[in-house]
Amino acid sequence: MNSVSELQRRRAVNLIWNAARNYSFVPDFKAYDAEGNADVYWNSIIGAVRRHYEYPKIEAIFASFQQYEDGDEYESLLWLGLENAVYRKELAERPVLSSLREDYARRFLQEYGGGPLDDFHLYDCMAAGHFMRALGQEPRLSAYDKKLLDELEFSPELDTDAIVQRAQELFQRWFQIKTAQHKADRGFRLFGLKRQSGGKKGRFRKFGIGFADHPRHAYSGDEELLRQEDAPATKLTAAELRAFITGKYGMPMLSEQESMELERKLCTGNHTNCHLHITKGVPGKEKIRNAFEALRKDQERRQHDANRRYYQEHLAENRSSIARLAAKIQNSILLYLQPSELRADAGQLDGSRVWRAAKLQDGSVFKRTEQGNMGDLSVDILLDASTSQETRQARVATQGYIIAEALTRCGIPCRVMSFCSMTGYTILRVFRDYGEARANEKIFEYVSNGCNRDGLAVRTVHELMNSSPYEHKVLILLSDVKPHDAVRIPSEDSGEYTPYEQEAGVRDTAAEVRRARADGIAVVCVFTGEEKDVPNARLVYAKDFTKIPSVDLLADAVGTLLQNQIRNL
DSSP: OOOOOHHHHHHHHHHHHHHHTOOSSOOSOBOBOTTSOBOHHHHHHHHHHHHHSOHHHHHHHHHHGGGSTTHHHHHHHHHHHHHHHHHHHHHTTOTHHHHHHHHHHHHHHHHHOSOOSTTSOHHHHHHHHHHHHHTTOOOOOOHHHHHHHHHHSOOTTOOHHHHHHHHHHHHHHHHOOOOOOOOOOOOSOBOOOBOOTTOGGGOOBOSOOOOOOOOOEEEOTTSSEEEETTSSOOOEEHHHHHHHHHHHHOOBSSOHHHHHHHHHHHSOGGGTTOEEEEEOOOOOSOOOOSHHHHHHHHHHHHHHHHHHHHHHHTHHHHHHHHHHHHHHHHHHHHHHTOOEEEEESSSEEOGGGHHHHHHHOOOOOEEEEEOOOOTTEEEEEEEEOSGGGGGGHHHHHHHHHHHHHHHHHTTOOEEEEEEEEETTEEEEEEEEOTTOTTOGGGGGGOOOOSBBOHHHHHHHHHHHHHTSSOSEEEEEEEEOOOOEEEEEEEOTTTOOEEEEEHHHHHHHHHHHHHHHHHTTEEEEEEEOSOGGGHHHHHHHHTTSEEEOSSGGGHHHHHHHHHHHHHHHO
16 A cells, blocks of 8 residues: 555544544544545544444454454454444435445455455455445355354444444454453554555455454254354254364374264263364365465464474573483483392392292292383373463473473383364374374474363373373373363253363363373373463362473473373383
8 A cells, every 4th residue: 555645644534533423532543545545435434433333342342452463354354344334324314325335345346356265365355245245246255254244244233232242252253362341552553455465466455364263163962963152053064064174173094984983982971962083284185265264274374483483582491491301301211220130030040049949849040130111101292272372372382392302312202282172073183193203393383273172182192092002101281271162061960061161171171180090191281371270280180280480490390290200100
């Protein structure tokens, strides 16, 4: 967009004041076209929003977006919804808006180019579909994008509180962000169309790329259909849902038959109506189908880069942590591997036992020295990848990498996975398996999203560890111990359902940890959460958890946990 002159700034303000019928405020949004001229239509809409709604409540939502990297994208989407509502409110008194809107719609679609939608930003897709509707055309959108557009186009019948509620629900459900009502001083901000360098063929772009997830779903009884919670009915078949999960997280490691057998065994009791998806993140052959997938792929790439950048920015201390942790583990192994004398049928004659050969026909009258063997020890590392970890993704990835790298240096087989849940599926992403000593770099592909059904994740990893060839097993979880999932816990007696969160989720997770321990698996936790959730960690893991305020303390804390477990072996 060309630079904006002071004259055009004043004109934009006057257009907004005129539509608002109020000249006592300083507009926080102003609209300009690609040439830097004040846009008559959009500035009229901005002013009309001030006139028809309690703007401080709307402003609080805009302010809340600023804590997110993709805040500009969310702002733009919210303005699209407000435009739909306020245009219809204003039309009776200002019929000229009809021609202004049509003119803007044509200009937008002409700049947009009318090409395929799957490689454009989400706002571009939503705005194109919206203004196609304004011109009486059918939007060329995917089913997912069309559903979002339907919910985004707010009705003119909604008052301020209803719009705020709808916006909060929409951004929580589709984007998994919270629109907390607090204000922020954002200074001067343009609401204008901008070109973004590097776009395909230089096409028209809105603000920066954002991240979107498919809306959460819950099961609708015995039917092979799903419906959105607290939203207009949108049903996906079981096959469509599996395809969505595969497209989002990667191809499954198990065949469909193997997955069904595993679900029949594990998705019972508290986890009835749940599904499992175990993957290495290998993408399928299908092309990107909608704006959600394009946005997600871009956001994930950015997070991978951020994880690696964080590790490199703290390279010296991270390398020191790896070395210290490896030394602690090695010392424990050497202690465990102290030579021990064993009775044997051959070796050095034990004079104190010779009599047993004659009197008791016991041939074990020899002794030999044997080193212990740690080759039967394995460690699984499970990273909590729920949205609650969003602000500490790079740190969690670095912690997982440090532990895995230290174990690798000690020659201990380890497997590193993450877990989250979405649309009834608990997803386990395998970054590296036991025999993949050179695959630790994959851990930097850790990305948080979705919910977390901790109990089912622990139950599934427990099952996977039981099928491994190792005798001694340790499971390390990096988690904030805040289980929360959309699929509720069914009651066997009353037929009622309990939300999988807070006390119910913590109790379920604690039960699964106890089952794993009873089966011989040592389970420990590196607590990544907040101080208020420490009681949850204590309830689930008893004394076998540690809270690490900074990465440089990781080696000592985790080293102590592992030393205790190796000693117990």
